[in-house]
Amino acid sequence: MLSALAAAGILTASGVLVSSGAPAPSSLNGVPAAHLQALQKGINLSHWWAQTGKNGFDLDRQLSFITPHDANLIQEMGFTHVRFTLNARMLWNEDDPAEIPATQLVLYRKHVEWFTKRNIAVVVDCHPEDEFKKELETSPEALDKFTAWWGSLAKSLKDFPPRLVFFEILNEPVIQGPEKWRAMQGKVLQAIRRAAPRHTIIVTADRWSGIDDLLKVKPYSSKNVIYTFHCYDPFLFTHQGATWGWDATKDVKGIPYPTSVAAYREHAAKIENPQIRGYVEDLGRQAWDFDRVKSNLKRAADWGTQNKVPLYLGEFGTYRAYSPPDSRATWIKHTRLAATELGIGWAMWDYCGGFGVVNGDAGKRTPDALTAEALLGDL
Ligand code: BGC
Secondary structure (H helix, E strand, O other), rough: HHHHHHOOOOOOOOOEEOOOOOOOOOEEOOOOOHHHHHEEEEEEEEEEEEEOOOOOOHHHHHHHOOOOOOOOOHHHHHOOOOEEEEEEHHHOOOOOOOOOHHHHHHHHHHHHHHHOOOOOEEEEEEEOHHHHHHHHOOOOOHHHHHHHHHHHHHHHHOOOOOOOOOOOOOOOOOOOHHHHHHEEEHHHHHHHHOOOOOOOOOEEEOOOOHHHOOOOOOOOOOOOEEEEEOOOOOOOHHOOOOOOOOOHHHHOOOOOOOOOHHHHHHHHHHOOOOHHHHHHHHHHHOHHHHHHHHHHHHHHHHHHHHHHOOEEEEEOOOOOOOOOOOHHHHHHHHHHHHHOOOOOOOEEOOOOOOOEEEOOOOEEEEEEEEHHEEEEOOO
């Protein structure tokens, strides 16, 4: 394992962790500095307690997909936290959502503990399927149930130190309307605050938690709250070949980063659909490079400064299947470097899924050298 990390440039030959060079954060909006420190470098633990295709508890998967081997690897790679995606339906009791099924809860707590006992913080990220969000949007009763569920979950986890466990109310709400979503999220925020008064709560904008959505957010008066956003810009590059999200991406493969007219000319010429060809040409003209990545993220950072609240880049990443590996690594490096320079903690999407930082099967995963170096190598 150590040699794998050394090969990936994450550990020096003497086994010393390479420093990220990030400035130490100071406390903001009532969020203690140690909490912001814990959120500096993270990885999304996906497809384990969420996105399993089953939309509910699946004991075999919960027991085998991620193992203590992965917790060790995540620690050795130098991540300070995991964003642990949790489909609410995994811990759901429709008759009384405040009564979380005990067996599932015990197992979930155990998995959280795999990380906290290694001094790795856990963002409990509520990450249900879209049907759940649709119900929340259309039924006040569903929102009441969700609020009760969150209150109960926070109560069940509040014995974990606030430095090591964070509560993120809802991943990419999809729900449209800043005011409407603000009121909905505010209800849940209060329920969590009552249940776990010292824990940091992570909130987000409506829709897909993009930077443009964040800029429209009116912050809550509650303290000890962090504002999260996601960034996959430019989307056509980061999601090339993807069959979800936006139709255009599935016909675009192998396009490089940084983007330029010259680098994109031959790629655009191969695309038959004129509209999609136009998108590719545009992306070349936009000339995405480190400066553009940073000025894009700076829009969020400026909003945080104006509102005196801390930010968290909870997702960024590039789909591996069709992106040129060197371009993907460069984009990852630029994005985490820009976030770090702007004082924003981050978590890459994801650990071992389609956007992953490791290779191999459960129980024997190893770092993907190029991705791990881009994400965690010396700055
Ligand atoms: C979604 C994933 C998706 C990723 C990148 C996440 O928020 O939950 O399903 O793969 O974004 O598109």
